[in-house]
Structures are given as structure tokens and as C-alpha cells.
Amino acid sequence: MITLVIILVYLCALLGLGVISAARFRKTSDDFFLASRSIGPFLLLMSLFGTTMTAFALVGSTGKAYNQGIGVYGLMASWSGLVHSAVFFLVGLKLWGLGKKYGYVTQTQFFRDRFGSELLGKILFPILVALVVPYLLIGLMGAGITVQAVTAKSEAFAPNGIPPWLTSAVICAVVYTYVFFGGLRAAAWANAFQTLVFMVVGVIAFAVIADALGGMEAAIANAKPERLVREGTISQLHFASYVFIPLSVGMFPHLFQHWLTARSAKTFKTPVVLHPVLIMVVWVPCILIGIWASGALSVPPEKANAVLGIMVGKFTTPMMSGLVTAGILAAIMSSLDSQFLCLGTMFSHDVVFRMKGQADLSDQRKLVLARLFVGLVVLVTFLLSLVATRSIFDLGVWCFSGFAGLFPVVLSALYWKRTTAAGAIAGVLAAALVWVVLFAQSTGKESLLLGMMPVSFIVAASTFAVVVVSLFTKPPAQERLARFFPSENQS
Amino acid sequence: MLLALVLTILHQDFWNWDDPSLVFDVIPIGLFYHASYSIVVALFWLWVVRVAWPSELDEGGHEEEHS
Numbered sequence: 001m002i003t004l005v006i007i008l009v010y011l012c013a014l015l016g017l018g019v020i021s022a023a024r025f026r027k028t029s030d031d032f033f034l035a036s037r038s039i040g041p042f043l044l045l046m047s048l049f050g051t052t053m054t055a056f057a058l059v060g061s062t063g064k065a066y067n068q069g070i071g072v073y074g075l076m077a078s079w080s081g082l083v084h085s086a087v088f089f090l091v092g093l094k095l096w097g098l099g100k101k102y103g104y105v106t107q108t109q110f111f112r113d114r115f116g117s118e119l120l121g122k123i124l125f126p127i128l129v130a131l132v133v134p135y136l137l138i139g140l141m142g143a144g145i146t147v148q149a150v151t152a153k154s155e156a157f158a159p160n161g162i163p164p165w166l167t168s169a170v171i172c173a174v175v176y177t178y179v180f181f182g183g184l185r186a187a188a189w190a191n192a193f194q195t196l197v198f199m200v201v202g203v204i205a206f207a208v209i210a211d212a213l214g215g216m217e218a219a220i221a222n223a224k225p226e227r228l229v230r231e232g233t234i235s236q237l238h239f240a241s242y243v244f245i246p247l248s249v250g251m252f253p254h255l256f257q258h259w260l261t262a263r264s265a266k267t268f269k270t271p272v273v274l275h276p277v278l279i280m281v282v283w284v285p286c287i288l289i290g291i292w293a294s295g296a297l298s299v300p301p302e303k304a305n306a307v308l309g310i311m312v313g314k315f316t317t318p319m320m321s322g323l324v325t326a327g328i329l330a331a332i333m334s335s336l337d338s339q340f341l342c343l344g345t346m347f348s349h350d351v352v353f354r355m356k357g358q359a360d361l362s363d364q365r366k367l368v369l370a371r372l373f374v375g376l377v378v379l380v381t382f383l384l385s386l387v388a389t390r391s392i393f394d395l396g397v398w399c400f401s402g403f404a405g406l407f408p409v410v411l412s413a414l415y416w417k418r419t420t421a422a423g424a425i426a427g428v429l430a431a432a433l434v435w436v437v438l439f440a441q442s443t444g445k446e447s448l449l450l451g452m453m454p455v456s457f458i459v460a461a462s463t464f465a466v467v468v469v470s471l472f473t474k475p476p477a478q479e480r481l482a483r484f485f486p487s488e489n490q491s
Numbered sequence: 492m493l494l495a496l497v498l499t500i501l502h503q504d505f506w507n508w509d510d511p512s513l514v515f516d517v518i519p520i521g522l523f524y525h526a527s528y529s530i531v532v533a534l535f536w537l538w539v540v541r542v543a544w545p546s547e548l549d550e551g552g553h554e555e556e557h558s
Contacts, residue, residue: 070519070521070522070525071521073522073525073526074502074504074521074525077525077529078502078525078526078528078529078532079502081528081529081532081533082498082499082502082532085532085536086495089536089539089540093545093548096548097548216517216518217516217517220513220516220517220518220519225511228511228513228519228521229507229508229509229510229511229519229521230507230508230509230521231508231509236503236505236508239503240502240503243499243502264549265545265548265549266549269540269544272536272539272540273533273536273537273540274533275533276529276530276532276533276536277529277530277533279529280526280529280530284522284526287522288518288522291519487547
């Protein structure tokens with residue numbers, strides 16, 4: 001019961017934070033969508049980190065380390081430290097500048113304007129939505145399953161625990177409440193709070209479990225020796241080709257929106273530098289717990305995602321179990337809020353405002369429509385979570401591969417003047433086509449192709465299509481290029 | 492660019508691939524290497540933002556021109 005009380009206290013704290021941030025809400029659509037582009041370095045760091053780290057950072061990393069050992073850190077964490085910061089610096093900063101200059105709120109607006117192509121916008125919009133929705137469902141369903149597993153052990157809810165639909169409904173209501181009142185500013189505040197929660201809880205759980213196992217020395221001495229190396233679990237090619245997965249952050253629509261909230265260019269310095277450190281702080285304890293578990297538990301490999309919960313339940317108190325559950329929910333919700341908001345923003349800006357005409361809508365009307373659309377997105381996601389099967393979890397890494405496959409399009413749009421609208425469209429279609437073919441041939445879960453991550457082939461196909469088609473089509477007009485490459489055109 | 496390339500290559504620490512030895516008796520050397528790698532990456536980005544920062548963005552190079 002104490003576990004449930006802690007979860008409820010945590011959710012109430014989030015609502016309280018929403019109320020406080022609502023007091024700072026300026027009641028304009030610009031504040032709702034982009035926090036009036038006023039977010040400072042600390043909030044940007046925490047919201048970018050919280051948004052990119054899903055529940056996988058806590059639950060999945062421990063489970064994967066239990067099955068595959070230390071190599072999981074190199075695959076997912078240290079690559080992300082290098083690549084995420086590179087994307088923030090090379091793509092995020094540049095898009096922030098262009099967004100401020102031309103008033104973009106969504107990615108589609110940028111691409112339509114950069115290439116003067118309505119068709120590109122029409123192709124990109126459904127692809128981005130289709131890639132975000134499974135990602136949202138994974139978070140929502142993951143929260144339901146986590147709370148059900150934890151509460152099934154309590155007397156009040158045994159043996160089945162709280163049904164997942166109820167947890168999903170409560171989480172949707174909490175997230176929608178603070179987003180409704182405070183927009184992206186509330187989401188940024190909540191993300192900062194939630195990120196601190198899951199970082200602190202992770203470190204505390206690590207210390208308590210280490211103590212219960214007789215200290216770190218004893219815990220590692222009991223671990224399976226094969227989990228201390230990469231030999232036999234991860235090949236060199238697999239390890240190297242994972243570098244393409246973190247490129248996905250360059251095309252996350254919700255991250256694009258967070259980038260635009262920055263107060264100034266300098267605001268980006270803190271996230272660019274400290275993001276790899278935060279990744280290390282969260283991931284190293286989780287990987288070690290997973291390795292320790294290999295000697296302390298006998299959980300079947302297919303149930304490895306339960307390892308963190310079992311370790312916490314077995315070696316700590318019910319209160320600690322409640323805190324870890326709150327930490328897992330924090331990791332999930334810090335991504336959910338941004339994703340709900342970004343889908344609402346995309347539907348309102350890229351569909352409704354365009355159909356009705358921006359000039360014909362008052363700011364208050366835009367605000368009402370935005371809140372309505374975010375609400376509709378939350379409702380539809382909740383309803384989908386009721387009918388979706390657990391096989392949706394297998395789609396996780398494929399969503400990242402899809403976003404990463406689109407990365408060459410944004411990179412060339414920002415740095416290669418010769419990129420044409422046809423080239424960008426070809427890049428998007430090539431990524432989508434190769435994604436569909438490889439996904440159809442896979443077993444659904446993370447699988448390798450010629451020893452490499454499938455994302456390698458998606459990125460290669462997209463890059464090839466952008467370059468070849470751009471070179472064989474008419475170069476872009478000088479007037480358009482002058483808007484996006486002003487300094488190079490002056491020289 | 493050269494430093495970024497070096498960091499990318501250093502990520503592939505094949506020399507630790509099958510080494511089970513422990514650092515301070517508590518952390519496998521492969522994990523210790525990559526945790527340290529994360530710190531080095533942060534220091535690399537600290538250097539990048541100091542020497543290669545696009546200062547034109549700070550100076551308001553992008554004037555307001557909302558479409």
C-alpha cells in the first residue's frame with residue numbers, strides 16, 4: 001500500500017507543479033507552444049535529457065545488461081552521449097536560429113519553407129505522426145504494466161494489481177492537466193522535476209541494492225563472468241553500427257519543439273556539454289544492477305525487463321519500491337507530455353491553422369484549438385492503448401530507426417545548398433520504403449542484417465537518394481538559398 | 492572534425508572486448524572505459540562550444556522576420 005501512496009503523492013506533486021507553472025503562463029498561443037522562446041540553460045538541459053530518456057533508460061537498460069552484459073552501455077549510452085550532443089549542436093542550434101527568424105513551430109513548416117514544397121510537407125507529416133504514435137503507446141502501456149506488477153504484490157490489489165487501463169487513464173489526465181494550463185512551459189518544468197526524480201531514485205536504489213548484496217565488490221564477484229565482457233554477446237559490427245540509432249533525435253518532432261523554446265543560442269551550451277554526463281549518471285548504476293542480477297536472480301531472458309523491479313522488491317523496502325516505480329513513471333511521463341503536445345501542435349498548425357488561414361484566427365482562438373487538439377491526441381492515444389497488443393513494444397527500436405532514417409534529409413537541408421525539393425522527397429521516401437521492407441522481413445524485435453543494425457541500411461538509402469536525386473534535378477533558386485544560407489551568399 | 496573522428500574510433504575499444512578484469516575491484520574495465528569515455532565526450536563538447544561556437548547566432552544575426 002505504501003507503494004501506491006508514494007505513486008499518488010508523486011502524481012499530486014506533478015499536478016502542483018503544473019499549477020505553479022500555470023501562474024507564469026502568459027495566456028498566448030506562443031507561450032503555449034514554445035514557452036515564448038524563454039527557456040534557460042538548466043530547464044533546456046533537463047527537458048532535452050528527460051525527453052530523450054524514456055523508461056528504457058531505467059528498466060530496459062537493466063534488463064538488457066542482465067542478458068547481454070556491459071556492452072549495453074557502449075551500444076546505447078556512450079554512443080548517445082557523443083551523437084546526441086552533436087545533433088543538438090549541429091542541427092538543434094541551427095534550427096533554433098531559423099525557427100526564431102521565420103517563426104516556425106513545427107518541423108513540417110521548416111521543410112515546406114526550406115524547399116518551397118507543399119508535397120514534401122504532405123509526405124512528411126503522416127510519416128512523423130506514424131512514428132510518434134507507437135512511441136507514445138509504448139510509454140503509456142509501459143506505465144500501466146509497471147504499476148500493475150508493483151501493486152499485484154500488495155494486499156489491497158492482489159493478485160491482479162491495478163488494471164493497466166486505469167493507470168493509463170490517470171497518467172493521461174495528469175499530463176493533460178498540466179499541459180492544458182501551462183503548455184510547453186509546464187511540460188519543461190515537469191520534465192526538469194521528473195528528470196531529477198528518476199536520476200536521484202536510480203542512484204539511491206543502486207546504493208541500497210549494493211549494500212544489501214554485501215557491497216559492490218561482493219555483488220560483482222557473484223555476477224556471471226560472461227556479463228563482464230562483450231565477447232560472445234555483441235559483435236564488433238553490431239557495436240559500431242549502433243551509432244546510427246541516436247541520430248533519431250535529429251528528427252524527433254517533440255525535440256524540435258523543445259529546441260525552439262531556448263531563450264538564446266548560448267542556452268544550448270549547457271545541454272551540449274552536460275548531456276553525456278547525465279546519461280552516464282543514469283545508465284552506469286542501471287547497467288551494474290543488471291550485471292549483479294545475473295548472479296543474484298534466475299529470471300528467464302525474455303522477462304529481463306522485470307529485473308529492476310525484482311531486484312528492488314527483493315533487496316529493498318516497499319517504500320524504495322514505490323520510489324523506483326515513481327522514478328519509472330517519471331521517465332515515461334517526461335517523454336509523454338512533450339509527445340502529446342507536439343502532436344497537438346502538428347495537427348493544429350500543419351492542418352487546421354493552414355486550412356482556416358493563420359490571419360483569420362485570433363490568438364485566443366488558436367489557444368482554444370491547441371488545447372482541444374492536445375486533448376484529442378491524449379484521448380485517441382488512450383483509446384489506442386486499450387486495443388493495442390504488447391507486440392507494440394517490439395516496434396520501439398524500429399521507431400528510432402525510422403526517425404534516424406530521416407536524419408540525412410534534415411542534415412542536407414541545413415548544410416548542403418545543392419539539396420533540392422525532389423532530393424528531400426526522395427530521401428524521405430527511400431527511408432520509408434527501406435524501413436517497411438526491413439521491418440516486414442524482421443521478426444519484429446531488434447534484429448541484425450549482415451551483422452549490422454538495420455538502421456545502417458535505412459540511413460544509407462536515404463543519404464543516397466537525397467544526394468543522387470538532388471544532383472540530377474534543377475538547383476534551388478538563389479533567392480530561397482539566400483534566406484537559409486545568408487552568410488555564405490554574402491561572401 | 493579530426494577530434495570527433497578520433498573519439499568515434501576510440502568508442503570501438505576492441506582491446507577491452509574479452510577482458511574481464513575489474514577496476515578498483517568493483518567495475519568491469521569495459522564499463523569503466525565507456526563511463527570515462529562519456530566524461531571525455533563532455534570535455535570534448537566543452538572545448539567545441541568554446542572554440543567553434545557560431546557567435547553570429549548570439550549577436551542576433553537572426554533578426555525577427557516571422558512569416
